[in-house]
Structures are given as C-alpha cells and as structure tokens.
Amino acid sequence: MDGTPLYQVERLYVGFSLPDVLQQRYNARIIVLANGKVHVARYANGAVDIIDAHTLKSGSSSIATDTATAALNLDLKKIILKNIDVTYHDDATGWKVTSHIDKIKTAFSMDANRIAINMDSKLVVDVTGKTDTSLFRHKQLLFTLSGVYDKQKKTLTLPPGKIRLEGASLELAGLLSEHFVDLKVKGDKPDMNLLLALVPRDVTVLLEKYKHDGRIFFDGIIKGPVGKGIAPLITVNFGCEAVWFQNKKIDRKVDQLGFKGYYTNGAAHNLQTSELHILNFNARPGTGIFKGNFVMKNFTDPQIIMQLYSELNLRFVGEFLGIKDLEQISGEIKLNMNFREMVDMRIPEESLAKLKEGVQSELTVKHLEFRIPGYHLPVQNMNVHAVIQQGRLQVDSVTFRIGSSDILAHASVSDVPALFHQQNKPVAVTFGASSRRLQLGELWKMDSTHPVLAKEVVKDFHIGLAFESSVKELLHPNPLPKGTFKVEQLRAAFQQYPHVLHDFNAAVAIGDTSLRVSNFSGNIDSSNFALKGRLNNYLLWFDKIKKGNTEIAFDFKSDRLAVNDLISQRGRQFIPRGYWYEQANNVWLRSKMSLKYDTVFKKVDAHIANISGTLREHPINIEKVNGRIRYGNNRFIVIDTLTGKVGRTDFDLNMRYAVGPGKNKQKRSNYFRFKSNLLDVDELMNYDFSEPAVASTTPAKHTTVKENDSLHAAGFNVFNIPFSEFETQVDIKKVKYKRLWIKNLLANVHMREDKKIKVDTIAMNIAGGHVAMRGMFNASDPKKLYFKSGIYLENVDISKLLIKFDNFGQDFVLNNNLKGTLSGHIKSNVRLHPDLTPVLSETESQMNIAIVNGTLLDFGPMQAMAGYFKDKNLRMVRFDTLRNQLTLKNGVLQIPNMNINSSLGYIEVSGSQSVNMQMDYYLRIPMKMVTQVGFQALFGRKREEVDVDQVDAIEVRDKDKKVRFMSLNVSGTPDKYKIALKKAKRTS
DSSP: OOSOOSEEEEEEEEEEOHHHHHTTOOOEEEEEEEEEEEEEEEOTTSOBHHHHHTOOOOOSSOOOOSSOOOOOOEEEEEEEEEEEEEEEEETTTOOEEEEEEEEEEEEEEEOSSEEEEEEEEEEEEEEEOTTOOEEEEEEEEEEEEEEEEETTTTEEEEEEEEEEETTEEEEEEEEEESSEEEEEEEEOSOSTHHHHHHSOHHHHHHHTTEEEEEEEEEEEEEEEEOBTTBOOEEEEEEEEEEEEEEESSSOOEEEEEEEEEEEEOTTTTSGGGOEEEEEEEEEEETTOEEEEEEEEEOSSSOEEEEEEEEEEEHHHHHHHHTOGGGTTOEEEEEEEEEEESOTTOOOOOTTSOOOOTTEEEEEEEEEEEEEOTTOSSEEEEEEEEEEEETTEEEEEEEEEEETTEEEEEEEEESOHHHHHHTOOOEEEEEEEEEEEEEEHHHHTTOOTTSHHHHHOEEEEEEEEEEEEEEHHHHHSOSSSOOEEEEEEEEEEEESSSOOEEEEEEEEEEEOSSEEEEEEEEEEETTEEEEEEEEEETGGGGGOSSOEEEEEEEEEEEEEEEEHHHHOOTGGGGGSOGGGTTOEEEEEEEEEEEEEEEESSEEEEEEEEEEEEEEETTTTEEEEEEEEEEEEETTOEEEEEEEEEEETTEEEEEEEEEESSOOGGGOOOOEEEEEEESOEEHHHHHTOOOOOOOOOOSSOOSOSOOOOOHHHHHOSOOGGGSOOOOEEEEEEEEEEEETTEEEEEEEEEEEEOTTSEEEEEEEEEEETTEEEEEEEEEEEEETTEEEEEEEEEEEEEEHHHHHHHTTGGGSSSSOSSOEEEEEEEEEEEEEEEOTTSOBOGGGOEEEEEEEEEEEEEESOHHHHHTGGGOTTSOTTEEEEEEEEEEEEEETTEEEEEEEEEEETTEEEEEEEEEETTSOEEEEEEEEHHHHHHHOTTGGGTOOOOOOOTTOOOOOOOOOTTSOOOEEEEEEEEOSSSEEEEEOOOOOOO
C-alpha cells in the first residue's frame, strides 16, 4: 500500500424528513457527495481493491439479539454526485478508464426483496490501452438508465434506457447477474453521429471540414456466462448506406459510400474464434471507383480475405483531403486485389474485376507527380507496376525523375502472407536500381562547402541488393536480422572522381554472434580486389557499455592495384609524384585481430598471417610478412616476431614501446631488436646506380667544400623531443649499401631519458676489414650535440669505406683522394649540427693510423708541385706505408713529420690544413730528385706535360746513405697557393 486512499470526498450531505425524525423514523431521503476522487484497480488475479477493502472476515461467533431483526427499508428520493473523478485500471488487460463526473442524479429505493435505481448522468470519459493509444479521448457521455435488482435471484434487470455518446444515441436493455449477462445495444438514430462518436477527437476535428450525410446502423448482442477467464458471446451487425462526404471549400465529393459489417467473438468467445466481415464496400470518389470485401478470422493469427478494386485520380484525392502537401499530387492509380487465405469461404465477387490465374493483386500507377514535404525538388512522371502472385510480391518496375536525374527500380518479397502473419518462415527480399544519370549536387542540394560533390555526376549506375532471412528476424532484429545480405553487380562511373566502379559484389552472412563476409570483390578501372572476413561477437559493438571479447579477421587479395586507378587529380597532392603511377601486383593481406573490453578498452592483439605483393615502379617484392602486434591498457605497443622479406632483405623484428607513463610514474623501458641475414639498403632506398656522366679530364681545382652552418641548423630539430629509455640490438649477417658489403653487423645501443645515447657496441666487417666502435651521444642541449667515440679499424680498404659513408656526409673530407688499406684507432669528440653534420671547427680528434699500399689521387698540395716533377705523375702518387698520429683541433688538422716512400721518391711531409681550406705543408725532397726534374721550374720556367695515366714505381730511402734534401713550403688554398723554399719550424 502506498497510502493513497481508495476514495475520498470533500463534502457529504445527508437529508432527512423532519416529520419522520419527530416520529423516530430515520429514513434518509437525500445523499449528496461533492468534490471527490475514487480509484478502483483490478489486479491480475481478478481481485478488486475496493471490494477487498470492504469485505469483513466472518467471526467464530455471532451476536445474539433478543428481538427479531427488522427488515431494512430505504426510500431515497435522490443520490447526487458532483465533481467526482473516477479512475479504473485493469492490470490483466492494461486498460485504463478515467472519468470526470460532472453530475449524476440517482433515485434509490430498497426493500426486503428488491433494490430499484434510476440514474441520470453527465460525465466525460477517456479510455486507453496498454500502449496508451487513445480509443475514446474526452468523450461526452450522458445516460438515462433504470434498473431493478432482485435479491433472491441475484439479477439486475435493465429496462430500455438511453445512452448518448457525443451526438450518437444508443438504446441499452437486458439482464445481468453475477455469472450471466444478456444485453442488447442498438443505435436508434440512423445518422452520421454514431460514426463521429466512435472515432478519436482528432479525427472528428478533421471531419468537420466536410459536409456529410447518410444512414449508419449498429445492432449488438452480448449474451452468455461471465466470470474469471469466461467471456460472453458478442455479436454486432453494423454498416452504412448512402453516405457522402463533400469538402466545404472545394467541390470534391465522395459519394455512394456503403457497406455491411458483422463481428462476433465466435464459439469460444475469444480472439482466436473472432471474425470481422465488411462486405460490399462501395464508394465513388469523384469519377473513380472503389469496391471491396474484407474478412478476417482468428485475431491472434489472422486469416484474411481482401478483395479490392479501385481506380483513383490522385489529384482528386489530394484536393478532397485538403492536405496542403498532397494538393500538388497528380496521377492515376489502379489497384486490383484478390487476396484469399480462406479458399473455402464464399463471398460476393460479381462486381469486382477479374485477375489473371494465380495473380492475387495488381497495382498500376501512371504519371504520378508529387512533392515530398521538406524536399526541394518534385518527383515527376512516376510509373509503377507490381503484382502479388501466389504470395510473392513482384514490383516489376518503378520509374521516375527528380530534377535532371532518372531512376529505374524493381523489388520483390518472396512471402507477403508470412510477413503479415509474422510467421517464422524463410523470406527473401530483393531490390535493384539503375540510372543513366544522377546529379548528386542537385539531389542533395550541396553548397560551396562541398564543391567536388556539388559537381559530381554519376552515370550508368546499377545496383542489386538481396536479403534472405526469416520473418521473425526482419520484424524483430536483435540488433541485426540474421540472414544473408548480398550486393550484386554494382556499377557506377563518376565525373569528378574520374573512375569507373564495376562488377562489385558482396555477400554477408549474419549469424547469432558472428558476421561473415564470404565475398566482397570488385574493380575500379583496371584494378581489382577480393575481400573475405569475419567479425565474431559483433553484438559487442551495439552495446553502449562494451564488455567482452570480439575478433576481426580478413583476407584481402588483388592481382592489380594501380594508384592512378584509385585517386583523382585532387588526391595527387597528398601522394609523392613518384607514386602517381605506381602499381602493386599479387597483393595478399591476411590478418586477425582480437579486442577485449571491460566497460573500457583493455587490449588488442593482432596476428598478421601474411603480407605479400610486388611494386612495379619501385621494384620491390614483399614476401611472407607475418607476426604479432599487441597493445593493451598498460600502454605498451609490442611487436612480437615480425618476420618476412622485402625484396632481397629478410628481417626478424621485435619491439616494445611505451606510448604513455606507467603506474606511479615509474620508468618504462623500451627495446628494438632486429635480425637479418641480408639487408639490401640500396634496394630499399631505391638508389639509382646508373653509370655517371663521363668525368672531365681537367684536373680538379680543390678537394674540399666550405661549410654553411645556417643550413645545417635550419628546419625541425628532432632532439627537442623528449627521450625515453630505449635499447636497440641489431644482428645482421650482410648489408649491401652503395656497392659496399657490410658483414656480421652487431650493434647494442641504449637511449636514456637524459637525452644521451650510449653506444655499447657497434662492430662490422666492412671494406675488406673490420671496424668497431663505442661511444656516447649527448643531446642534453638540442642546439649543441656531441658524440664522443672510439673507433677501431683493421685492414679497411679506404676507397670502399669512403664510398660507403658518402665521404662521411660532411663538408671537410678527402673526396676520393685517398686509397689504401687503413688500420688504427681514432678517438674523437665531435660537435654535430641538428642534422648530424659535424662542426669541424669544434671537433677534436686523435687519429693513430697506418695506411698500407696507398695512393693519393688529385691531392691539391701534390698538384701544386707538378712543375717540379716533370717526369712524374702527380695526379696519382703511390706510397707503401703511411703511419702517423694526426690531430684535429679547432678546425685544424695537424700532420706531424712523416717519411713516405712514394712513386715521387722518398719524401718527408708535415704541416696543417684548416676547415677554411687554408693549407700549410712542408715537404723535404731529396736533392737528386729536384735535379732530375730541373731547377728551371723552381724559378718560374715553362712546365712540361706528363701522361696522367702513368704509374710510377715507389722509391725507398736508403738510411745508410747521407741524403741532401730541399725544403719546400706549400701555403694558401687549392685555388690560390704559393710555393717557396722554406724549412718547417722545429718543435720542442
């Protein structure tokens, strides 16, 4: 109980006769109740709350009286109810009745054998069902009824009385008892008020704009036992004759409307045995025709006969109804229906048009034109033809135009009765559409915010759709209807997107928990693709709060995918020019991805089964790429054993990288591990190693290029980005890079959050020798980068090494000037620009090196002295061993004195060269060599030419002989130099 009273009144008056009171007879003559509320509820078990509240439990003993109980006699002249609200709710059926009693005046009398009542009332009634659909909304109800209740027989007899509902008058008479009812209801006025009384208020308002007249009749019987779960027989005859409606504003009239109807709840007095008949329905809408019969049996699973023949002018219909949006409709519609589910029932059909054998319905629409509310373009010249044959709906054709676009469509439904009866039977639905021209910007009224779509025109469009399912799934999807969905022969040619889509097909099977794509294939111009896939537990994606696991898997293949087939002219701005005409062949992608949610995203686990294909313009072949990629709420991206081949390169890659902070801001370590038997960098970078242009025979003027610091520091500085803990391990058996092979490359590098990178080990066999390095890269100041390292070299071919490092990528290096075998140890602390170009003016390096079997090619200092060795080739100077300890500091390379046994003879060299190309070299040359070439050149006489291809023998100094030397000094730049007789300063 919620404490709400079952009934309450504000005022209660009881009137007595004064003479009766004086004679001690207390007979109440008048009772008045005003301003009250009454609530009655019937529970699902049949109990009524207001009755239960007034039922007294019988006691074990009774009160004895000394005198005989006198019979109670009541002779009420009046019982008056004013301003009382009454509600009744039936939990079993969901019905709700609310009533406001304006006034009810009742005369009431009772003696030992009977109770008599006369009632005259005025009230307003609302009746609603479970879905709160209004059946009787705010209906005025007046009735004048009398009744006599026989106490012995327990029956209530109702003499003929009047009930007035709105403007309709009904006559009610009969007999009621506790377990039996026998009532007759009859409409006693054959006019339209009966119809207006039974329809909802909004329909009544709508009918007010029509003149109307005609005869409507109603005659019903309710008879039989009543009780819990027992209903009486209900039989109703109704109909109308000579009814007409005419629009008051325009001369449009529906005439000669009439029919005969019958309803009964049948032998079992329930919905299953109920029947409704509406026969000989006739109407003449203007010059049109409307005839029909309708029979329905079994309201729980209806069996229907529907016969209809109509010819309607739709302009007349729109003007007659007076609905603004329909007034512009025009066209002719013809419907012939003979839908029979009860073949054994005979009904009159003489006046109906005959259909072809097996055809149950036929619809023809010609020249239909109308406007869709809120849409800017009219639908023009619509023609439709459809038939229902043996339960199958076939819409043969629907053609119409919207603006400059034309559309042709067709459709079918395999089992219309199954849909109507909601039977759990298989059903197939198909739809197809085609168009010669679709102006998208016109159809969707696109503005300047979509300039490309506003101009887009689709030509030769075609699509076929099919769905096979069951009636239950179509009417009650949960959340998707289970079945098979197909797209067939999709085709479209676009104007702004200058490509043709053709032969698109798709097949999707929707199951209880999985969605499978058995085929999704098609062509775009000359490119093609085929996709298969599945989505397990697709129900998860329809939940507002996701909880559970789901899996996505796909298999994608393409014989040919051309970029030029896929992009438009506008799309090229987002793709590098070199890929505009790229073409991929034999593409195969296969993967499976599992996702987990627990109200929020938890993790994703992707298994790559295969990635393969080839590129034509950038000739790369990708083979057998497979592995595993994971990401979870720990915010780690993990690549687990990703293997495969790209061209000649194979790889085995493992990685872990944190994309966010850990719990409690703890440090998160990352790693990158790479293994390969062959890494072909040239192929991956697509270097062009075609033969270079023939080199000029003119001697090179210089061997170095001046730095430009501002260019190196310009642009984005990657070292401004925070570093994370990151460990890198590399193990590559062979590396091919610019004609140079690196073998057994091992690297172990560790990056730290303080912006330092520790090179624990980098070792490799390169250029015929071995190179190893350790060091520390410091980027704590992103504008000043330093790399401190130790490099060990053993028997390295210098010429190959210089090609490998592209002359070290820096500005101050020997440019193919030196050949030979290099060994030694180099310690350096290099200042680097943000683009990793060394700042030689701030670099310190100590180079303890030895070069064996070396050659100097086009070396500036030597070419400067070409006039002193006329019989020698100074463009190519050979030497057996060069061993020295060089120092680079403050941009100056210091070369201590060293003895060189060379093709010029044995000479001694020392000096320096700075980054600004200033050189200061001292050479000590044996006097006999100068004598041989002539002192004339030393004093400016004319020089002689020497064969540039001449290879001179190496001369070795004999230490047992005393040798006289000439000291020369070469200073200046390669472009402007000076040679003088000068000795080097002695160093302490």
